[in-house]
Amino acid sequence: MELIVTEKDNAARRIADILSGESYDSSRENGVNVYEWGGTRCVGLSGHVVGVDFPPEYSDWRDVEPVELIDASVEKTATKENIVATLRILARQAEEATIATDYDREGELIGKEAYEIIREVDEEMPIRRVRFSSITENEVRSAFAEPEELDFDLAAAGEARQTIDLVWGAALTRFLSLSSGQLGNDFISVGRVQSPALKLLVDREREIQAFDPESYWEIVADLEKTEGGEDFESQYFYLDEEGNEAERVWEEEAADAATADLEGATTATVVDVDRRSRTDAPPAPFNTTQFIRAASAIGISAKRAMSIAEDLYTAGYITYPRTDNTVYPDDLDPEELLGEFSGHPTLGEDADSLLESEEIEPTEGDEETTDHPPIHPTGEIPTRGDVDDDEWKVFELVVRRFFATVADDARWEHLRVESEAAGRSLKANGKRLVEAGYHAVYPYFSTSENYVPDVEVGEELAVGEVECTGKETQPPRRYGQSRLIETMEGMGIGTKATRHEIIQKLYDRGYIESDPPRPTQLAMAVVEAAEEFADRVVSEEMTAQLEADMDAIASGKAELEDVTQESREMLEEIFENLADSREEIGDHLRKSLKADKRLGPCPECGEDLLVRRSRHGSYFVGCDGYPDCENTLPLPSTGKPLILEEECDEHGLHEVKMLAGRQTFVHGCPLCKAEEAGEGPVLGECPDCGTQEGGELAVKTLQNGSRLVGCTRYPDCEYSLPLPRRGEIEVTGDRCEEHDLPELLVHNGEEPWELGCPICNYREFQARENGSELEAIEGVGEKTVEKLAAAGIESIEDLSTADPDAIADDVEGVSADRVRGWQAKA
DNA sequence: GCAAGGTC
Numbered sequence: 001m002e003l004i005v006t007e008k009d010n011a012a013r014r015i016a017d018i019l020s021g022e023s024y025d026s027s028r029e030n031g032v033n034v035y036e037w038g039g040t041r042c043v044g045l046s047g048h049v050v051g052v053d054f055p056p057e058y059s060d061w062r063d064v065e066p067v068e069l070i071d072a073s074v075e076k077t078a079t080k081e082n083i084v085a086t087l088r089i090l091a092r093q094a095e096e097a098t099i100a101t102d103y104d105r106e107g108e109l110i111g112k113e114a115y116e117i118i119r120e121v122d123e124e125m126p127i128r129r130v131r132f133s134s135i136t137e138n139e140v141r142s143a144f145a146e147p148e149e150l151d152f153d154l155a156a157a158g159e160a161r162q163t164i165d166l167v168w169g170a171a172l173t174r175f176l177s178l179s180s181g182q183l184g185n186d187f188i189s190v191g192r193v194q195s196p197a198l199k200l201l202v203d204r205e206r207e208i209q210a211f212d213p214e215s216y217w218e219i220v221a222d223l224e225k226t227e228g229g230e231d232f233e234s235q236y237f238y239l240d241e242e243g244n245e246a247e248r249v250w251e252e253e254a255a256d257a258a259t260a261d262l263e264g265a266t267t268a269t270v271v272d273v274d275r276r277s278r279t280d281a282p283p284a285p286f287n288t289t290q291f292i293r294a295a296s297a298i299g300i301s302a303k304r305a306m307s308i309a310e311d312l313y314t315a316g317y318i319t320y321p322r323t324d325n326t327v328y329p330d331d332l333d334p335e336e337l338l339g340e341f342s343g344h345p346t347l348g349e350d351a352d353s354l355l356e357s358e359e360i361e362p363t364e365g366d367e368e369t370t371d372h373p374p375i376h377p378t379g380e381i382p383t384r385g386d387v388d389d390d391e392w393k394v395f396e397l398v399v400r401r402f403f404a405t406v407a408d409d410a411r412w413e414h415l416r417v418e419s420e421a422a423g424r425s426l427k428a429n430g431k432r433l434v435e436a437g438y439h440a441v442y443p444y445f446s447t448s449e450n451y452v453p454d455v456e457v458g459e460e461l462a463v464g465e466v467e468c469t470g471k472e473t474q475p476p477r478r479y480g481q482s483r484l485i486e487t488m489e490g491m492g493i494g495t496k497a498t499r500h501e502i503i504q505k506l507y508d509r510g511y512i513e514s515d516p517p518r519p520t521q522l523a524m525a526v527v528e529a530a531e532e533f534a535d536r537v538v539s540e541e542m543t544a545q546l547e548a549d550m551d552a553i554a555s556g557k558a559e560l561e562d563v564t565q566e567s568r569e570m571l572e573e574i575f576e577n578l579a580d581s582r583e584e585i586g587d588h589l590r591k592s593l594k595a596d597k598r599l600g601p602c603p604e605c606g607e608d609l610l611v612r613r614s615r616h617g618s619y620f621v622g623c624d625g626y627p628d629c630e631n632t633l634p635l636p637s638t639g640k641p642l643i644l645e646e647e648c649d650e651h652g653l654h655e656v657k658m659l660a661g662r663q664t665f666v667h668g669c670p671l672c673k674a675e676e677a678g679e680g681p682v683l684g685e686c687p688d689c690g691t692q693e694g695g696e697l698a699v700k701t702l703q704n705g706s707r708l709v710g711c712t713r714y715p716d717c718e719y720s721l722p723l724p725r726r727g728e729i730e731v732t733g734d735r736c737e738e739h740d741l742p743e744l745l746v747h748n749g750e751e752p753w754e755l756g757c758p759i760c761n762y763r764e765f766q767a768r769e770n771g772s773e774l775e776a777i778e779g780v781g782e783k784t785v786e787k788l789a790a791a792g793i794e795s796i797e798d799l800s801t802a803d804p805d806a807i808a809d810d811v812e813g814v815s816a817d818r819v820r821g822w823q824a825k826a
Numbered sequence: 827g828c829a830a831g832g833t834c
Contacts, residue, residue, distance in 0.1 A: 007833080
């Protein structure tokens with residue numbers, strides 16, 4: 001029996017498909033799919049099935065000095081035990097094996113992991129390696145026709161990376177965590193990829209903080225072509241000291257003078273007309289980074305885009321989404337693929353128009369790699385019911401990107417008109433899309449035009465309105481997630497499969513907040529500490545050196561042991577310098593952690609008010625002076641608090657936003673909220689105690705910011721009705737006839753929400769809730785729910801405790817036996 | 827309970 005091992009199940013199935021001529025049998029062993037035909041079995045791993053770690057005696061952070069990890073041995077252990085077990089079983093029954101993992105460095109290492117597992121079982125069996133960049137009939141068949149050998153040097157290069165990443169990451173992570181006392185869930189991490197990525201964000205934040213805005217003015221004049229009266233905007237410019245065109249005027253007097261001159265002029269003379277045609281070439285095929293960038297431009301986050309792409313890939317609609325490649329393989333026949341879309345209701349027309357072109361020559365990007373093809377559609381098209389809206393959006397994006405890569409160039413016409421009025425220069429830049437080219441099939445790039453009419457040199461134009469606008473220079477912008485991923489790619493840190501996950505890791509570690517991500521004080525302190533003592537770990541240099549070392553190992557010019565040993569020695573040196581600064585670093589980190597939780601001064605004792613977490617996991621505001629000062633303020637129970645930059649004018653406390661997915665809302669200053677708490681307008685008589693005790697219903701705000709309609713006799717009367725958490729409540733003049741209460745309006749967003757009478761609203765809400773509850777019982781439909789409600793059965797509890805015969809009497813068309821059946825199911 | 831890299 002021959003055993004074929006691939007990197008993932010999906011690849012195993014497709015290879016089985018190709019090599020068996022679609023006639024394989026599949027079975028499951030330990031939860032792992034095995035594909036079998038003729039004398040061959042094919043199994044897919046799940047990426048790495050073994051991982052590196054220190055021996056167990058190093059696992060307690062407090063028992064081991066971080067520096068000891070540098071010379072600790074690094075062991076490999078199975079991380080996917082069921083897959084490893086399956087591989088062993090299959091290997092015992094095999095006479096030969098073929099490693100068919102991905103054609104890249106990490107694939108070679110994963111292949112070696114499989115090789116070693118097979119070798120443990122059988123020392124003699126021939127084990128070959130096949131390499132192919134895309135799983136197509138041609139490539140797979142020709143790879144299997146001429147199998148090669150595993151490249152142990154290339155795999156060793158991967159192992160060097162594993163060891164160095166673990167040793168540096170673990171030793172420095174433990175050092176910072178121990179020095180600041182951050183053990184448990186809130187440890188402080190450092191790594192070759194995460195730390196330089198974090199430094200990018202921190203450096204940008206430093207620039208923003210150090211930014212000093214400067215005032216300037218820009219002047220725009222309306223020019224009119226006298227005949228026909230077409231008008232267009234022209235911007236004032238001058239030549240600066242270096243002789244370059246400049247539009248920004250840095251002195252107010254100069255701006256005023258230029259504006260006055262232009263306002264005084266009645267005509268401007270055209271002094272130069274420059275027309276040029278620009279070719280706008282279609283984009284290259286998608287690699288992972290460019291795909292993420294394009295998805296984020298249509299409002300889909302990096303994380304979500306990758307998760308959707310993964311699903312579309314698994315379902316067979318698009319190719320593998322983790323790739324560096326931007327050149328389509330020779331096997332891809334663009335015409336054939338376009339043909340698959342022909343006749344499709346929304347994509348067919350564009351495919352057909354592309355097929356009409358005489359020559360179809362796809363664009364190529366700069367990066368040609370062997371890992372996988374660029375992301376493109378497979379030709380399988382989901383129907384709209386198969387996928388949700390976002391999935392379709394992403395699928396369409398991938399399809400249209402493919403369309404764009406086989407489409408024609410677009411052509412723009414640029415028209416620059418320079419004129420002079422009262423000795424002042426004005427310019428206008430017009431652009432027009434004269435040939436839509438690929439834009440016709442790829443509508444994701446802006447094609448906005450700027451109209452400037454046809455004029456001739458010497459032509460006189462009327463000067464219309466002149467506008468001088470004062471502006472300020474802006475600080476550099478924060479990185480958005482897709483921009484950060486692009487920058488990381490440019491620096492060579494992380495991989496196609498991990499960059500977006502690294503960003504998530506920074507969120508999870510409390511290093512960044514919000515979106516676009518903003519570094520916390522903790523992040524600033526971690527980067528500062530690293531810069532001072534372990535600059536390598538926050539610089540891209542470490543990766544660059546590692547890449548060079550890995551190339552040397554792969555090409556046989558260096559040994560794995562020498563490279564890791566040299567790296568260990570560098571880390572030793574770092575630890576020699578760190579030793580004396582342990583307390584200082586710990587103090588700084590602790591202070592920064594506190595600063596991230598700080599709201600502002602405590603009004604009772606002047607210490608800091610901090611966002612804290614109770615033993616039960618809920619958040620509240622407490623004083624740093626505790627236990628001397630016991631001042632606390634409540635926070636809403638939903639969501640995780642985010643401290644905003646905005647401060648409350650009255651108390652000098654930062655405002656708080658509650659992050660809770662779609663229910664995220666700004667809570668504001670917790671002290672203001674606490675002061676506002678209390679009773680609002682009275683609505684009417686309390687239905688519970690009004691007639692006897694004279695209680696009245698009022699809108700109340702609780703200390704934690706939530707609101708309700710409650711009785712003024714609380715706590716003697718506990719009658720209450722819920723209100724929405726967000727928005728202003730308006731009490732209208734209209735009253736509900738049934739309950740004699742005013743109708744309420746909620747202002748939250750543009751359209752006010754008509755909540756109506758609070759009792760009716762609550763009843764409806766309950767009916768909906770209970771209705772769905774009863775509908776969950778098999779055999780109970782919407783109509784039955786209505787009938788049961790009429791008989792007073794509104795919840796499962798009502799149903800379970802009711803007498804079946806009584807229900808049968810009350811409800812038409814329902815027998816007592818049927819009710820008993822429901823009760824049994826409920 | 828550390829990293830980064832695969833994959834789900």
